[in-house]
Amino acid sequence: MRVKILRRQSPGTAPYWESFEYDGPKNNSIAGLLDYLNYHDDIVDIEGKRTTRIGWECSCLQGICGACALVINGKPSLACETFVRDIKEKEIEIRPLQKFMTIHDLVVDRSSIHENLKQTNVFIGEYQPSADDDHAHQYAASKCLKCGLCLEVCPNYVIGKTFFGAAFANDCYLAASRNKSKAEMIGTIYADHFGKYCSKSLSCMDVCPMKIPTLASMAKLNRR
Numbered sequence: 001m002r003v004k005i006l007r008r009q010s011p012g013t014a015p016y017w018e019s020f021e022y023d024g025p026k027n028n029s030i031a032g033l034l035d036y037l038n039y040h041d042d043i044v045d046i047e048g049k050r051t052t053r054i055g056w057e058c059s060c061l062q063g064i065c066g067a068c069a070l071v072i073n074g075k076p077s078l079a080c081e082t083f084v085r086d087i088k089e090k091e092i093e094i095r096p097l098q099k100f101m102t103i104h105d106l107v108v109d110r111s112s113i114h115e116n117l118k119q120t121n122v123f124i125g126e127y128q129p130s131a132d133d134d135h136a137h138q139y140a141a142s143k144c145l146k147c148g149l150c151l152e153v154c155p156n157y158v159i160g161k162t163f164f165g166a167a168f169a170n171d172c173y174l175a176a177s178r179n180k181s182k183a184e185m186i187g188t189i190y191a192d193h194f195g196k197y198c199s200k201s202l203s204c205m206d207v208c209p210m211k212i213p214t215l216a217s218m219a220k221l222n223r224r
């Protein structure tokens with residue numbers, strides 16, 4: 001199978017496509033495929049030309065750390081949860097998330113997701129249950145991996161701008177519902193960095209690997 005990868009040596013350098021031949025197991029995930037391509041002393045492209053190892057990120061390899069978020073055949077997905085056997089196209093195209101700065105090949109800088117939370121003080125702190133202490137939804141919202149897939153598909157998210165996206169909205173809901181003394185402050189922050197700008201495409205919910213019902217977080221915060 002032909003695998004086409006969008007590479008870039010370092011931030012600020014021009015990206016370029018490089019193709020590889022994959023003859024490994026169909027049961028491999030895309031994470032396994034990248035490992036397979038890298039697992040040689042001499043890495044060669046599809047024409048047999050020597051090249052460098054493909055840079056990409058992973059940690060858990062079981063869909064719980066979010067590090068391997070990539071765009072695979074046009075769909076933002078986790079590489080460790082996407083399998084070669086399920087890809088219908090003849091070619092596999094892999095590119096890094098486009099909404100973030102590329103550091104090297106498929107590795108991007110997603111620190112803005114955490115920086116936005118730090119900058120606005122959106123964290124739970126002391127547990128003080130509030131009136132709508134909905135444990136089932138809190139558990140769902142707490143599954144966010146901060147992988148960035150929701151931001152990749154969001155038509156309104158641009159890094160460095162005022163709108164912080166779905167991952168932020170879910171954390172606002174968690175912090176406001178678990179710490180009632182912060183709820184009012186977080187309500188204002190949520191409005192300024194999410195509520196006023198979300199156009200409800202809800203594409204974030206289509207790609208979320210943890211299937212977080214962000215619409216319910218929004219409804220609960222909007223009601224406040």
Ligand code: FES
Nearest residue numbers: 061063065066080
């Ligand atoms: S490596 Fe952790 S989610 Fe894929």
